[in-house]
Amino acid sequence: MSARFDLRAEVTAEGRREALRLRLALGMGAVVAAAAVALLGLSGWFITAAALAGAAGTATAMAFNYLVPSAAIRLFAILRTGARYVERVAGHEAALNAVARLRPRLFLALTHRPPEAALGLSAGEAASRLVEDVEALQTLYIRRPAPAALIAGAGLSLVLAAAAHPFAALGIGGTMALAMLGLHWLGRRVAPAGAAVQTASGQLKARLSVVAAAAPELRAYGLEAWAAADAATVADRLDTARRAQAAAEGAVVAWQTTVTGLAAVGGLVGATLGGASLPMAALAALVGVTGVEAAVGLAQAVLQRGAAEAGLDRLQALADPGAERDPGDPTLAPDGAALELGWTAAALAPPARLALVGPSGCGKTSWVERLLGLRPPLAGEHLLGGVARERLTRQAGLDLFAYAAQDIRLFDSTVRENLALADPAASDTALWVALEDAGLATRFRAAPLGLDTPVGLNGGALSGGERRRLGLARAYLRRAPWLVLDEPTEGLDRDTERLVLARLDQRLRERRQGLILITHSAAAATLCDQIAGVTGRDAAGRLQVALRAVRRARSPA
Known part of the structure; x- marks a missing residue:
């Protein structure tokens, strides 16, 4: 069995890997917060003191030392700007590096799920989770400086406010606590709204992908208006969720504004009641503002961490292989490529060829998918190399087969890259040979x-x-004892079918490869030594067949 993919452990490991950048971001975050408090507080004190000195007369104004405060203000401004730049670059670089490494590992974990589970996930939902949820993980790294910023910013704010008067520090500290409590309460509204947006976004993507895939049929039946209205209904649900999210976020912003004002008033009133001078009262008011900003930053980090944690849970569920992930024994391996199918008189081994024919829906494709391990195998239905299929891991079985499914899936890429899925190391010569055997070389050489x-x-x-023929060429490139083809000539004209079958026959002879063929084509069936006529399925789902041997012609023509 494959090991469980633990996303939280992976996120923690990536944090350790980016520890240097994250520590730098944390330190710079503390410098930013402290410099912002000192800058705003000193500016308030300096402006007020300078104004009072000027009002007191020329002698007082001339004696006022403005050089040291103005130089300090410039220093704090430079520190804040420079530290902010370093903090953002270091934090975002760490987050982007971590997510860039996590995303492919997460996708790989998804591919290791049972095929019926992975393929049952809608494209839109998968895209939503692999894009939005993974991007949400960035906040786990970007917001790490928030606690240090709170300690530095809020701590310095309280110290400076206490220098004006302890009452000022008491008022500002109380407002900070009130700010964080209120944001925690409001966060309970923001998190569900964000989750609703995420869900609705995935549903819309899934619906749009279905509509786009069915565009020709929708045009043919004149259903464009219906499709647009159907998609609009799903889009309306997303808009509703976004409005709810915007309202919740607006409440957070309103609360932040309110408590910021309260902090300024609390610092000013506390300093005034304590008999502090006007410059010190101004300092207390302004450091209260920056102190609350530091507290709000931590509260926002906590809220965003909640969203990231929810994303972590969704992604873990996406990647978790579950209890049924792979019932095979990893210590077992097939002893050769011989197939024992229960209804064959003897084991089949390459270069034997077997055709499965029968009415649509009788279970031929499901049988092949169980043989390959794409569906849970039935007990005793297949023996591969003398080992029951259900005792083998999926990979152990897949190593024996090169498969071209009836429903071909191609990436939005080039011919070369679609073929490379079967053999990334294949040379251009091998690619052209596969295309030639699939009857496509002339098309792409032109x-x-x-x-x-x-x-x-x-x-x-x-x-x-x-x-279909490009999918066939891709199967040709995979080195395996058995070639498994599901309706490889469906939709081809007679001349093209004759060409493809002739080259397939020649290829099988040259490579001594076995063939398992699902087909409704009489011409294709003549390639095979045995034909299994499927008549139905028993209660367990096993095929019921009428097996007969055929005399294969030298050429399918």
Whole structure:
């Protein structure tokens, strides 16, 4: 069994890997907060003191020392700006590096789930989680300086306010506590609203992907207006969720504004009641503002961490292989490539060829998918190399097969990159040979970009027959004892089918490769030594077949 993918442990490990940048961001965050408090407090004191000195007369004004405060103000301004730049660069670089490494590992964990679970996830929901939820993880790194900023900013704010008068520090400290309590309460409204937006966004993406895939059919039946209205209904749910989120965030902003004003008033009133001078009272008022900003920054970090934690839970559920992830025994391996199918008189071994024929829906494709491990195997249905399929891991079984499914999936990329999925190390010569055997080499040699010709979204730039043959060429590139093809000539004209089958027959002879073929084509079935006529399924889902041997012609023509 594959080990469980622990996303929280991965996030922690990435934090350790980026420890140097994160420590730098934390230190600079503390410098930013302290410099901001000192800058605003000193500015308030300096402006007020200078105004009073000027009002007191020329002699007092001339005696007023403005050089030291103004130089200190410049110093704090430079410190705040420089430290902010370093903190943002270091924190965001650490977050982006960590997420860039986490995303492919998360995608790999998703591919290791049981195929029925992974393929049951809608494209829109998967995209929403792998994009929005992964991006939300950045806040776990970016907001790490918040506690240090609170300690430095709020602590210095209280110290300076106490220098004006302890009453001022008491008023500001109480306001900070009130700010954080209020934001914690409001956060209970923000988090569900954000989750609703995330869910609605995934639903809209899923619906739009379905509509886009069915665009030709919708046009053919004149259903464009219905599709637009259907998508608009889902979009309305997203808009409603976003309005609720905006309202919740607006309440947070309103509360922040309120407590900031209260901090300024509390510092000013406390200093005045304590008999502090006007410059010191101004200092107390302004350091109260920056102190609350530091407290609010921590509260926001806590709120965003809640959203990130929710994203972590969703991503962990996405990647968790679950209890049924792989029932095979990793210590077992097939002894050879012989197949025992229960309804064959003897084991089949390459270069044997078996065709499965029968009406649509009788279970042929499901049988093949169980053989390959793409569906949970039935007990005793298949033996691979003398070992029951259910005792083998999925990978142990997949190593025996090269598979071209009936429903071909292509990436929005080039011919070369779609073929490279089967063999990333394949040379251009091998790619052209596979295309030649699939009857596609002439098509792409005539294209200006050759192997670098783009195929479009899910092969949209190709015809249906070209998509099918490109999937066939991809299966040809995989080195495996058995070639498994599901309706490889469906949708092809007679001449193209004859060409593809002739080259397939020649390829199998040269490579001594076995063939398992699902087909409704009589011409394709003549390639095989045995034909399994599927008549139905028993109560357990096993195929019921009428097996017969055939005399294969030298050529399918």
